[in-house]
Amino acid sequence: MLKPWLNGSRMLPPWLALAILLGIQLVSIPFLLNLHFNNAPEIYSPPDSPTIRLRESLFKEFPNDEAVIALFEGDDLYTPTFLAALDRAAKRLASHPEVDRVLTLTTVEHIDATDDGFAVSLLVDPRSLSKHTPAQWQARVQDDTFAPGLIASRDSRAVALVVRPKTLKESLARRDIQIALDATISEEKLDAYHTATAGIVAQTVAELRSLWRDSAIFIPLTFMIGMVLLWWVVGRIRPVVVGALAMGAVVSASVAGLVAFGQPYTPISAMIPTLMAAYTTATLLHLYAAIQRGRIALLARPQRIARALKETLIPGLFNVLTTGAGMLSMLFVSIPPVQAFGISGAIGTVIVFLVVFILVPPILLKWDTPRWPRRRSGLAHARRIAAAVAVFSLRHSKSILAVSVLLVLASIPLVMQVKVESNMLEFFGPDHSITRSTKRVESMLSGVTGLEIVLTGTSRDSLKDPTTLAQIKALQSWLEQQPEIDRSFSLVDVLKEMNNAFNGEDLGDNALPTDRKLVQQLLLIYDGKDLYELVNREFQRGRITLSLNVHGANEIGQVINRIQAHISAYPITGVKSEISGNGQLFADQTDRIVNGQIKSFTSAFLQILLLMTLLFRSFRGALICLIPNLAPLFFIFVVMGVTGIALDVATVLIAGIILGITVDDTIHLYHGYQHRIRHGVSPVFAIIRSVESSGRAVIAISIVLIAQFSLLGLSDFRPTAHFGMLCAVGLFAGQVFELLLMPALLGLRHRTQ
Numbered sequence: 001m002l003k004p005w006l007n008g009s010r011m012l013p014p015w016l017a018l019a020i021l022l023g024i025q026l027v028s029i030p031f032l033l034n035l036h037f038n039n040a041p042e043i044y045s046p047p048d049s050p051t052i053r054l055r056e057s058l059f060k061e062f063p064n065d066e067a068v069i070a071l072f073e074g075d076d077l078y079t080p081t082f083l084a085a086l087d088r089a090a091k092r093l094a095s096h097p098e099v100d101r102v103l104t105l106t107t108v109e110h111i112d113a114t115d116d117g118f119a120v121s122l123l124v125d126p127r128s129l130s131k132h133t134p135a136q137w138q139a140r141v142q143d144d145t146f147a148p149g150l151i152a153s154r155d156s157r158a159v160a161l162v163v164r165p166k167t168l169k170e171s172l173a174r175r176d177i178q179i180a181l182d183a184t185i186s187e188e189k190l191d192a193y194h195t196a197t198a199g200i201v202a203q204t205v206a207e208l209r210s211l212w213r214d215s216a217i218f219i220p221l222t223f224m225i226g227m228v229l230l231w232w233v234v235g236r237i238r239p240v241v242v243g244a245l246a247m248g249a250v251v252s253a254s255v256a257g258l259v260a261f262g263q264p265y266t267p268i269s270a271m272i273p274t275l276m277a278a279y280t281t282a283t284l285l286h287l288y289a290a291i292q293r294g295r296i297a298l299l300a301r302p303q304r305i306a307r308a309l310k311e312t313l314i315p316g317l318f319n320v321l322t323t324g325a326g327m328l329s330m331l332f333v334s335i336p337p338v339q340a341f342g343i344s345g346a347i348g349t350v351i352v353f354l355v356v357f358i359l360v361p362p363i364l365l366k367w368d369t370p371r372w373p374r375r376r377s378g379l380a381h382a383r384r385i386a387a388a389v390a391v392f393s394l395r396h397s398k399s400i401l402a403v404s405v406l407l408v409l410a411s412i413p414l415v416m417q418v419k420v421e422s423n424m425l426e427f428f429g430p431d432h433s434i435t436r437s438t439k440r441v442e443s444m445l446s447g448v449t450g451l452e453i454v455l456t457g458t459s460r461d462s463l464k465d466p467t468t469l470a471q472i473k474a475l476q477s478w479l480e481q482q483p484e485i486d487r488s489f490s491l492v493d494v495l496k497e498m499n500n501a502f503n504g505e506d507l508g509d510n511a512l513p514t515d516r517k518l519v520q521q522l523l524l525i526y527d528g529k530d531l532y533e534l535v536n537r538e539f540q541r542g543r544i545t546l547s548l549n550v551h552g553a554n555e556i557g558q559v560i561n562r563i564q565a566h567i568s569a570y571p572i573t574g575v576k577s578e579i580s581g582n583g584q585l586f587a588d589q590t591d592r593i594v595n596g597q598i599k600s601f602t603s604a605f606l607q608i609l610l611l612m613t614l615l616f617r618s619f620r621g622a623l624i625c626l627i628p629n630l631a632p633l634f635f636i637f638v639v640m641g642v643t644g645i646a647l648d649v650a651t652v653l654i655a656g657i658i659l660g661i662t663v664d665d666t667i668h669l670y671h672g673y674q675h676r677i678r679h680g681v682s683p684v685f686a687i688i689r690s691v692e693s694s695g696r697a698v699i700a701i702s703i704v705l706i707a708q709f710s711l712l713g714l715s716d717f718r719p720t721a722h723f724g725m726l727c728a729v730g731l732f733a734g735q736v737f738e739l740l741l742m743p744a745l746l747g748l749r750h751r752t753q
Helices: 014-033 050-059 080-094 126-131 134-143 171-187 200-234 237-260 269-296 301-332 336-367 378-395 397-415 433-444 466-479 491-503 516-525 553-569 582-616 619-643 651-678 683-712 718-751
Strands: 068-073 099-103 109-114 117-122 158-165 194-198 449-457 485-489 541-548 575-580
Touching (some): 068 171, 068 433, 080 171, 200 237, 269 683, 301 582, 336 651, 378 397, 378 683, 449 466, 449 582, 553 575, 553 582, 582 651, 619 651, 619 718
Antiparallel strands (some): 068 194, 449 575, 485 541
């Protein structure tokens, strides 16, 4: 029953095929209109991971640990004019529905000594700005225990406005807050003072804007490049138009699938349109190359399309299976956007097969009536190149294999230099506004990478115990000696400040109360709210917030490991200590990337090896086909080692993609070689003819894929740029190794038989 479809003698009615092709795009439109952009930090961790569960429980008692920081610099920051404008800006932003609190000079608390003990007031009271001189306000801020380094620089030349959002799940809500911040700064005429905007919210917004820019520019350019190169290869306008419809259907359906499965559109999934457009173009070229061969053989149009299907449909089916296996192997990377990419890519490859081999042929048969050129297309040039390389490879097979082995051995030290790292400060170039802003804020205040130690006692009021408080103080003293930690903050700091004010003097090292009754008395007098952002009202759970000046996952992970080791050696009696915060989210990625890369590559390799063994009915033949496709992966890691490009959430995708795509051409080449061997052609002639026949499409496909992936290298978001550049390099290396190593391996195989 399937035989007529497999040999190309049965096809769908052309009008039905066209209707389905257009229908796929029409059905996709409602989904595309509901595309959900999101790059929030938590989406890169599994929802059931311990870090996410801990964060969710903390958000029920404590504020969000994200913020956007606006830095203002000048010589007149403590004048009534500036302070009034700063206070108005803070009040405007505090009224935003997604803002939890705004921290600045006029909104944070200060503890003053009084005759009755102490009182909680505003650090800078906006209602009495004229009652003090700028110098007096400046001195008050600098004398405060908490403000310097947090919302004011120690040299008094900078102040900050820190906007803390409510617990947000969406990048768009973060963008709205930053837009409100920028508008408020402009409306309050603070632009002349505003020198930087940083923080995790600003970083997320910068990534979101880069995502929009890349999608708006690269998707249309990818289509244009695909159509131009199809024209160069085929030399016919109608196949190019059909190719454009095919690309549109595949890309639309793949992206719509994300929406249908409730997945967000992230910088990772933003690479799907380029991948699917490139893969559709590559698959079309295999079909078009076979049609071109039928034209050269002077077959009539129905016969050449039927023969083209017969030659390419089975290899195309296994292409889908092997490429899909490469995509599905990403499910082993426990980073949700990477897994969504793998699922979408796998679905997309199935759609490519259905579109190219089921829908395109009847459309071409019905409407592509003019004759194809016999010799004047780009395929003719590629054919000569492929044949020349194959002959060279056969003549020097032993030398090529020996040189390849030596190069691999010599390059192993370079591969060993590849590091696993994700560094937020290096996501953009050094001249990007978010990079410059982050460095500026950290130079004037403190590190913007947030981390927190969660302290949970065994019962209510556990954290009022003086012994426990002393142990927390000792831990903080150790923490602040670490070079990566700019400051720590906990209920201990607030209690020390209360006790100093209560006694009317600075008690120094003795500021922390050692008597439980005194602790309770101080807390009874306290009528502020800052304390309860550090400890819950039951005093059973609290947190030590840390400001880190490092941004790489490895560096953050080292700090976390050091903290955990110290707490294990010096535990706080009766208190459970856990690490949370955005820094922990980021550090978790390292282990996921390493474990995921190993599992992903192993899965892809074994699945593809099994599929090729089934297709060729030869385990040895499958191994011969896989060797040239492992070479470009090794070459990619060599390039990463030389250039210092790290393995991150984007580059972890490359192994599965490159292995899945490059093996497609090998399948077509080896399938043609087997076909000729079965028909009695001599091995050497079968190799040359297969490379000459399939190699024309292989070289053309290489150019198409490299051009389309190279576009991503122009992104200002470095993980995307690295992904595109390395894919282009890997695909180029894949075609070179395939045309050099495949003939050499096959030739050597027959010499040893």
